Amino acid sequence: QLQLVESGGGLVQAGGSLRLSCTLSRGTFSTYGMGWLRRAPGQEREELAKINRNGGATVYADSVKGRFTISRDNAKNTVYLQMNTLKPEDTAVYYCAASPANIPAQISDYKYWGQGTQVTVSS
Secondary structure, rough: OOOEEOOOOOOEOOOEEEEEEEEOOOHHHHHOOOEEEEEEOOOEEEEEEEOOOOOOOOOOOOOOOOEEEEEEEHHOOOEEEEEOOHHHOEEEEEEEEEEOOOOOHHHHHHHEEOOOEEEEEEE
């Protein structure tokens, strides 16, 4: 039973921006560390960004550092991914996920997953 609902994916030109949102519908949002991950065609899942329970600590993959920003609003039970300066190689299905850990140490620490949203960047 999924407890996460995503929105904000779509088609954008290279150099453009998108903002993804993910809302937890059950449970206590503030008890979960949150992450954004993606899977491109023919590739394994890649963890892009994660944020701890109170939003005070973040970690980014080298592929998105300086371009993507993860944030959360615990009052809205929502985590966001602001994506700027998008490139064609960012094209993938993007997922949000929740972990009981303050900051998940590995992908298997994520216990709840959204259904994914497609992001396509054209050149």
